[in-house]
Amino acid sequence: MSLQFNNEQMTEFKRLVAHYPEGKQKSALLPALNLAQDSFGGWLPTEAMDYVASLLKIEPIEVYEVATFYSMYNLKPVGKFVFEVCQTGPCMISGSDNIIAYIQKQLDIKPGETTKDGIFTLKLVECLGACGYAPMMQVGKIYREHLTKEKVDAIIEEYRMQVVALN
Amino acid sequence: MGVKLLLEKANVPGIRTYDVYRREGGYTAAEKALKEMSIEAIVEEVKKSGLRGRGGAGFPAGMKWSFIAKPEGVPRHLVCNADESEPGTFKDRYLMEFLPHLLLEGLLISSFALGSNDTYIYIRGEYAWVADILEDAIVEATKNGWLGKNILGTGFDCMVHVHRGAGAYICGEETALIESLEGKRGNPRIKPPFPAIQGLWMRPTVVNNVETLAAVVPIIKMGGVEYAKIGVGRSTGTKLISACGNINKPGVYEIDMTISVEDFIYSDEYCGGIAGGKKLKACIPGGSSVPILPANLLLKTAKGETRYMNYESLSDGGFATGSMMGSGGFIVLDEDQCIVKNTLTLARFYRHESCGQCSPCREGTGWMEKILQKIELGKGESSDIDLLWDIQRKIEGNTICPLGDAAAWPVAAAIRHFRDEFEWHIQNRELSQTSNFGLQHYADPIHVPA
Ligand SMILES: Cc1cc2nc3c(=O)[nH]c(=O)nc-3n(C[C@H](O)[C@H](O)[C@H](O)COP(=O)(O)O)c2cc1C
Ligand code: SF4
Numbered sequence: 338m339s340l341q342f343n344n345e346q347m348t349e350f351k352r353l354v355a356h357y358p359e360g361k362q363k364s365a366l367l368p369a370l371n372l373a374q375d376s377f378g379g380w381l382p383t384e385a386m387d388y389v390a391s392l393l394k395i396e397p398i399e400v401y402e403v404a405t406f407y408s409m410y411n412l413k414p415v416g417k418f419v420f421e422v423c424q425t426g427p428c429m430i431s432g433s434d435n436i437i438a439y440i441q442k443q444l445d446i447k448p449g450e451t452t453k454d455g456i457f458t459l460k461l462v463e464c465l466g467a468c469g470y471a472p473m474m475q476v477g478k479i480y481r482e483h484l485t486k487e488k489v490d491a492i493i494e495e496y497r498m499q500v501v502a503l504n
Numbered sequence: 505m506g507v508k509l510l511l512e513k514a515n516v517p518g519i520r521t522y523d524v525y526r527r528e529g530g531y532t533a534a535e536k537a538l539k540e541m542s543i544e545a546i547v548e549e550v551k552k553s554g555l556r557g558r559g560g561a562g563f564p565a566g567m568k569w570s571f572i573a574k575p576e577g578v579p580r581h582l583v584c585n586a587d588e589s590e591p592g593t594f595k596d597r598y599l600m601e602f603l604p605h606l607l608l609e610g611l612l613i614s615s616f617a618l619g620s621n622d623t624y625i626y627i628r629g630e631y632a633w634v635a636d637i638l639e640d641a642i643v644e645a646t647k648n649g650w651l652g653k654n655i656l657g658t659g660f661d662c663m664v665h666v667h668r669g670a671g672a673y674i675c676g677e678e679t680a681l682i683e684s685l686e687g688k689r690g691n692p693r694i695k696p697p698f699p700a701i702q703g704l705w706m707r708p709t710v711v712n713n714v715e716t717l718a719a720v721v722p723i724i725k726m727g728g729v730e731y732a733k734i735g736v737g738r739s740t741g742t743k744l745i746s747a748c749g750n751i752n753k754p755g756v757y758e759i760d761m762t763i764s765v766e767d768f769i770y771s772d773e774y775c776g777g778i779a780g781g782k783k784l785k786a787c788i789p790g791g792s793s794v795p796i797l798p799a800n801l802l803l804k805t806a807k808g809e810t811r812y813m814n815y816e817s818l819s820d821g822g823f824a825t826g827s828m829m830g831s832g833g834f835i836v837l838d839e840d841q842c843i844v845k846n847t848l849t850l851a852r853f854y855r856h857e858s859c860g861q862c863s864p865c866r867e868g869t870g871w872m873e874k875i876l877q878k879i880e881l882g883k884g885e886s887s888d889i890d891l892l893w894d895i896q897r898k899i900e901g902n903t904i905c906p907l908g909d910a911a912a913w914p915v916a917a918a919i920r921h922f923r924d925e926f927e928w929h930i931q932n933r934e935l936s937q938t939s940n941f942g943l944q945h946y947a948d949p950i951h952v953p954a
């Protein structure tokens with residue numbers, strides 16, 4: 338198997354599993370998939386799911402069932418940065434429609450698509466628990482709140498610079 | 505200024521750290537509970553406090569605790585529900601982000617009272633950085649002897665574990681949460697058995713909301729009787745309200761449940777009035793699942809009495825003319841908001857979040873979204889309103905878990921109170937694409953028959 342956790346990731350995996358009693362290691366499935374997704378490029382290829390199944394000593398189907406149920410798991414490749422913009426009621430009445438349209442225009446992609454350079458993916462999501470700081474989106478681990486067009490421009494620029502710095 | 509029991513110290517610099525929290529009197533309630541009180545006495549104080557579950561259903565916490573089964577040799581668990589995914593609700597996040605040790609102290613006392621040696625915080629996956637804050641706080645609390653083995657020399661062991669979910673509103677429902685914590689899809693279980701008898705890993709389990717468990721700290725500090733004196737009637741203590749939408753000061757507020765809805769919206773201490781000097785049109789006072797009310801029924805009950813921010817007053821009039829306290833997610837809509845569109849986004853939310861186990865919920869939520877979409881796009885027919893009504897009625901009460909009801913109620917309330925606006929959309933298909941029904945009569949005083 339080619340996909341594997343490195344040492345650091347394996348240490349984290351073991352820490353996650355240790356939260357549950359003997360014989361209940363399946364409980365670590367969601368946290369383990371979160372770790373796998375973060376470790377393997379932001380999405381879960383079948384190989385990654387099978388790997389997690391083998392680590393937890395459960396059947397691959399038990400992993401697929403879960404991976405297809407929860408909205409945070411990406412079952413297809415995504416860009417380096419995923420803009421997950423909230424579109425539910427409270428954000429909508431606070432202007433999320435305009436922000437979504439603006440991001441689409443600036444990145445020249447539709448929801449669900451990734452930019453040609455592979456840097457950005459746009460995803461529309463439901464309430465993220467930031468309704469008072471709307472409009473908002475999640476990018477990786479963090480929330481970007483009180484979005485305006487200017488802020489969106491600055492955020493796109495910020496991530497582009499990060500990519501340049503990495504190359 | 506109202507009484508603050510939870511957020512009193514939220515603005516103290518560094519309160520997130522153990523040292524500052526402790527210096528400000530933190531962990532004294534835990535000390536009192538573990539060293540001076542019996543388990544029965546702790547449960548008794550929580551019962552006397554009248555504390556009602558802050559997750560949405562409002563079930564008395566002390567009573568829930570007393571139901572937990574105690575079979576010999578079987579471990580019991582406390583699970584803290586930090587899934588917080590009801591649109592409009594972001595109070596638990598605030599509490600965990602700024603006062604992680606307050607939650608841990610509440611968890612320690614509650615775990616002691618319930619005999620939970622391994623307590624889990626199920627936090628929604630998106631709150632990744634909040635999970636990190638909690639993990640850091642757990643390390644600090646363990647280092648200082650508040651978690652781990654033989655706490656304060658009492659012989660009681662307790663570890664708190666943070667478990668991140670992965671995006672699913674349904675996992676806020678307590679039996680779905682338990683399934684998810686077992687590493688499965690979040691399909692709610694058929695009850696009975698109730699979690700208090702067979703919950704996590706089929707062991708006796710209590711699931712409580714973040715705010716409920718944090719409130720145990722002031723209850724132990726001041727005593728249940730004193731806590732119950734705050735507030736009014738069966739709405740005791742303080743409640744966190746997350747206010748959002750078209751107001752000047754969105755945010756999380758702690759209220760003592762004696763304040764009127766009008767004061768809450770317009771006073772500078774809280775929402776600071778409607779943004780941009782506009783007029784209030786409608787409000788969903790307790791998270792997206794509870795009935796939306798037009799301005800006139802929000803501020804006054806159908807009897808013409810002032811409506812207050814508490815469990816009883818918000819539900820005065822039942823679903824015909826009232827709403828619910830729910831999760832405390834207070835969503836305010838100004839005169840320019842479209843009720844059809846707002847209802848559509850909520851219908852889409854529930855369709856997306858239905859776990860799919862029951863046909864009325866799985867199919868019904870999809871149909872409601874499609875019909876609302878049609879009306880919103882100017883393609884509605886006059887029969888659509890009755891059809892929507894019929895679908896929501898057939899979902900309500902016919903499903904395994906309350907998500908079905910939660911999906912039906914917003915649609916029912918929108919039609920009940922804003923039928924004119926739906927009809928206008930259907931009769932003015934083109935106009936509705938470029939303009940808005942507006943405020944109309946929704947803020948007019950209600951005529952109260954003598
Ligand atoms: C669809 C659905 C979603 C729910 N989401 C949450 C939630 O995010 N947080 C929460 O505390 N309770 C939520 N609840 C309520 C829980 O089932 C449960 O009643 C609550 O956690 C009990 O805690 P409490 O008594 O302290 O309020 C939800 C219920 C349903 C039906
Ligand atoms: S009501 Fe909906 S969410 Fe609840 S169990 Fe049935 S299908 Fe699932």
Ligand code: FES
Nearest residue numbers: 423428465467468
């Ligand atoms: S509605 Fe967007 S964060 Fe809640």
